[in-house]
Amino acid sequence: MHEKRVGKAYLRELFASLALYTVLLIAAIRWGRPMEDGLARTLVLLSPMMGFGAALWVIARHFGRIDEYMRMRLLENVALAAAITAGLSFSYGFLETAGYPKLSMFTVWCVLCGAVILVQLVRKLLDR
Incomplete structure (x- = not known):
C-alpha cells in the first residue's frame, strides 16, 4: 500500500x-x-x-x-545504466576520431535515461 x-x-x-x-x-x-x-x-x-x-x-x-531494498535496487539500476552510458560515450568518442559526426551532449542524457529504463526492464524480466 x-x-x-x-x-x-x-x-x-x-x-x-x-x-x-x-x-x-x-x-x-x-x-x-x-x-x-x-x-x-x-x-x-x-x-x-x-x-x-x-x-x-x-x-x-x-x-x-x-524502503532500503527499493533504494538499493534503484541505485544499482542507475549505476549499471551509468556504466553502459560511459561505455557507449567512450566508444562513440573513438568513432568521432574516425570521422563519425559529433553528437550533442544532449545525446548522453538521452542515452542515460534509455539505459536506466532498459536496465530496469531487463532486471524485472530476469527476476521472474
Missing part, C-alpha cells in the same frame, strides 16, 4: 516537473533564440533548467520515501 502511494506521488510530481521543463523549453526556444546576445538571453535559454532542477528534487525526495 505504501509503495503504491509513494509511486503515484512520485509519478505525479515527476510529470509536473517535466511539464514545467517542457513549457520553459518551448518558451526558451521561441523567445530566447532570436534575442540579442547578453545576460537576458543567457538566462532565458537556461530557464528550462528550473524544470530539470525540480525533477532532480523530485527524484531525491523519492529516494527518501522508498
